Amino acid sequence: MDWTTTINGFRHYLQLERAMSANTIDAYLDDVAKLRQFAEPLNLSPSAVTPANLQDFLAWINGFGLSAYSQARILSGIKTFYLFLSLEYGLLENPTALIQAPRLGRKIPDILNITEIDQLIGAIDLSTPEGMRNKAMLEVLYGCGLRVSELVGLKVSNLFLDVEFIKVEGKGSKERLVPIGSHAAKYLRIYLNDVRIHQPVKRGSEDFVFLNRRGAPLTRVMVFIIVKDLAKVIGLKKKISPHTFRHSFASHLVEGGADLRAVQEMLGHESITTTEIYTHVDRDYLQSVITQYHPRA
Template identity: 55%
Template sequence: MWDSYLKHFKDYLMLERGLADNSVEAYVRDATKLSEYMDLLGGKDLTEVTELDILGFLGYLHDLGLVAYSQARMLSGIKAFFNYLVLENVLKVDPTQLIESPHLSRSLPDVLTYPEIIQILEANDVSTAEGARNRAMLEVLYSSGLRVSELVNLQITNCYFDAGFMRVIGKGSKTRLVPIGGDAIRYTLLYIEHIRSLVEVQKGHEDYVFLNRRGKQLTRVMIFLIIKNLVEEVGLKKTVSPHTFRHSFATHLIEGGADLRAVQEMLGHESITTTEIYTHLDREYLREVVTKYHPRA
């Protein structure tokens, strides 16, 4: 009976829910794992599965060493399966409806304050070729929230500075249009026109915006080292990486009142829940206000 309904479940996800192939496979795999666990208990039919059985399955996953995130992801597939069975009137009651996902502690990213961002930007000596290039790169990182891989792969033909946008190639070769601020445009154009134009560009690297002294595309490691040296120079005690600029971009936008959906689009996040980790500063501030001023705090 399990095999038959797992097959129907897969068809439902594909045809009625219209989920991507990867999501369909993951959901079916999760439900299949539960059926395998039931086999270990003596081959319980899916109509006999109880809430205690599913809690036992989660405990079994924990004993196998699966972290809370993996358990929660697997539980979401199982919940989808039993929700389908209720929709099809195979079951009257969903045994998963009262089961909560394992608690997930999402690590909050390091964030730079705006004055700290300015400190790092201004630590670049723009009178030198290297300093002018690095100032432009970091202006772009903070202005547009790019991933380091997106920065090193940024191409001149994808920069529409007159319109204030860049076309960025992100994860999974997905492209998106990202706004770029005035300061980032100004420093990048200065670099392209006065520094990059004097570099002997190597074959195959003609379209990359940011180049090293040998005329080749910069590497991710080089960006990390540039930022590490600047942070040491200004004396910041935080752990700062290219991703810190991305986190700061998102946090400062949301602190300023930007819509989560807009920030999600700019960051290239597929899920809004990924973007929601950037709301932590607002929540911390609200907690501080309550603690300080509420008579019952």
């Protein structure tokens, strides 16, 4: 049982049996590559790794200054790898079975208030085709709470604007219907009918909604750059990314009294526990109100 063969098999397992997205597969393979980097100088094959070796491995990656969250995620990828070895190769002793992940606190995500969102979108130069695209893109990002991968992968054939729904492909290629408000739908129509229709489209990219100047789908990195540049224009001090719009979407819904199950469905969370973090954001807001206004606070 060697590293190259088992890692190749692991890739196929994640692709075919687990139907994971390309980004998730890359992350899992990177986790196992780290273990391989640690184990090979010790002449350890995958089956020869012991719980003690894994404890040393965790101490090793901790030395790189990785956060507890990053360490836990790496361990999760390695646990999946050894589950695969048990299923595929009949590995009897799973060295990860008794290894506990670092304790994680529940991190409250950074969010934008509606004024900050309006300022960011208002800073877009609408005199250019790219500006009209960016406005539609950020309105959809905030109006639907999409992941950036879902945004760049959005298809024209999956837009049902007449009934105000869009279909998106989430993690693990799972599809879901997400409502789109009239405001976001309005600017999406303007982009499609007044800008995109006049743009040359690269062969094979005809069905993608958001295109770059060359007629190819926008990349995730490009969306990050667009958001970062807008933050600089308005002098925003918060550290934000496209995902901040998703956090803001969920937080604003919860603050407004939306049902948590409905928010879970719109975000595409498998577990409602993931969605519940947004109730903590709301509690922080309520606590600040008490502190500011209550005479005994």
